[in-house]
Amino acid sequence: MNTAKQYRSGLVENFDLYAPKLVDKEEYFAAGHRACQGCGEALAIRLMCKALGRDTVIVNATGCMEVISTMYPTTAWKLPWMHVAFPNAAAVASGVEAGLKVLRRKGKIKDRYVKTVGIGGDGGTVDIGLQALSGAMERGHDMLYVCFDNEAYMNTGIQRSGATPFGASTTTAPPGKASRGNRTWKKNMPEMMVAHNIPYVATACHSYPIDFMNKVKKARSIKGPSYIHCLSVCPTGWRCDSKSCIKMGRLAVETGAFPLYEVENGKYRLSADMPETLRPLEDYIKLQGRFRHLTPDEIGYFQERVKLEYKKLMTKVKSSR
Amino acid sequence: MSKRIGMEIALAAAEAAALCRPDVIAAYPITPNTHVPEHLSEIVAEGRLDAEFITVESEHSAMSACAGASGAGARAFTATSSQGLLYMAEILAIISSMRLPVVMIIGNRALSGPLSIWNDHSDIMSQRDIGWISLFAANGQETVDMTIQAFKIAEHPDVMLPTNVNLDGFQLTHVVEPMLMPDQEEVDRFLPPFKPFAALNPDDPVTLGALGLPDIYTEACKSREEVLLNSKKVILEVWKEWEEQFGRKYEPIEPYEAEDAEVLMLTMGSMGETAEMAIDELRKEGMKAGLLKLKLWRPFPFEELKEAVKGAKVLVVTDRCLSYGGAGGPVALEVRSALYEEKKRPVILNYIIGLGGRDVMVDHFMEMIRTAAKADAERPEKAYEIYGVRE
């Protein structure tokens, strides 16, 4: 479904319709970056920066966003930005946060609050960066970590990660006579962050920009660790049209494949953009080349599992009321 | 006024690091360096040092957190050993490329396997080509002094490179020695505050850790190489200032009875003090034996080495590390390369000694030097020998 249909069915209130006008006009992530056409992750980064504002330090894990934004001697970043390696964005951010804190305490830098924000792709977060992230969250650093999840190692050429959904074809989980693509279920990273007992965990998607930016603003205001898992559509890796990037994110949410919710101090709340009833999963996966090989049986299993996971989430939402 | 103390060297190293007022300390426990961060956390807990102590979940994160802190403009310190150093390896090379002057103490320990917590130099030798400045201490006093010197060298505007201070695990870390500990006022006078090239500041946003395409990577490497080579000038300056202020002399290669020596031995780290006793004994026997103690490993002091071996007929290089499948220990490789173009150079023998905590006694050093002395006329048969290995 696109905005046009939502508008006609009265789902878009006048306020929401003109909400883009209220967004910070400053671009902190400049044009000229080398992301692919229609990159959802670049869009999500751009929106995140607008929500964070200038008093922010970004620590980036190696990945698409690092590579496409900082080809020496140029940078797309207008915020102070640091990249060290692939697995350690959260650890580097720990050091930045501690450094800024102690320098402020000692009067060596201006006494003003600067938020430290670690960012990484799904590989840099749920796989190789998991240990560093777990450590940073557990230690309670005053930082936000945002995972931009495009569901595979896109930067190196679409290899499967722990965040790759069931059935998806990737270059290391290709379908063939003896295989049907990725056989495992997507790792539930937001739930792992909830298990760290941090004050704020949320899921988001660039296709719901106002919701995403509000969540970033809320996380920014929290003194302590917070985590946002942002589904970021990758037309290149998902094998879909670049123009359908926003639509694909909406379908992931509307089918329940990627539900939007927040967990504040252990209390689950479904985000306002979630529909009353979920659309059939097929509406989402049939538009993507990475799922093209799936048989009706496999789609059936996929659909049932999505429903089951959604039910589990709804149980937590209901028990939080 | 410096104070005479008797203290375990690891604790003294922590005291020395604390005198440098680090802003952020991030460390992970591993034997035998653990007493350094342990004692630092005590110093922070007692309120004697205002610093953030990050109890990271791995050495990889320890070095990463130090990188972040340094990028934020803070003075960062860590310590590790052996497997911990190798776990950091990925970040070590990046930190020097980003010119982040982190200071690290390494309580040198053998690499697994078989698992060994005891001392040799195979940890740092595996990380010798990654652009750090490497100093080797021979005793407690040198550990204290070099720890303080390391901050000044690392943070010098012409250097801005990470620096490690190596001390032998157990043989130094866990030994109680008498030392002179400088006081805060003295260290404050010696060590200026840290001023980074650029720090993560919203008023003046910079990008740290950019991507280098093939059209820039070579030039970036050359710039790193130049700054590391040129750091020797700063190191010598800092050591001169140290001598002027504290009266203790430091040089890249410290000679002992070397002036008229025909047979020279070269050591690194704590073995030097044992080797000195062997030299004394051999001198009593009338042998013209001498010792060179290598204190600056990176940048390697080529000129000083050439000068130091000028009059010698034989040079015995000791290594506490094997270069498996290579042409000898890493120190011998460096020494041989340094002297290869010299018209008149000594015969070079290489002994691999003290692996994984194997004791090397005065008698052993005497035997090595005596054997080497006979090699005067002819070239040695083998490029290196693992001394004392049971056959």
Added chain:
Amino acid sequence: MAEKKWPETWQEVNPGCIVFRPGSSRDYHTGTWRAERPIWDNSKCIKCGICYLFCPEGCISEDEEGYFAADLNYCKGCGICAHECWPGAIKMVGEE
């Protein structure tokens, strides 16, 4: 610290390859990648700004009258703006 725009010799490479020019990616024009360009029909535009909000390049801006246009130096022609514009005010047309 002064910085030459494009370093040639090693002496011109900044220490640690630090980049001191925020937003300098604009030196590079991604517009050359484009196969189609977005054209706005302002008679259909309701000035909602959804095109501006969803542009991954951030290259769509609002003029004094509240209408929108893409900076073709950077527009990669992904077509998101045209696809998401519900009144259908944006059309993608092929580049010559």
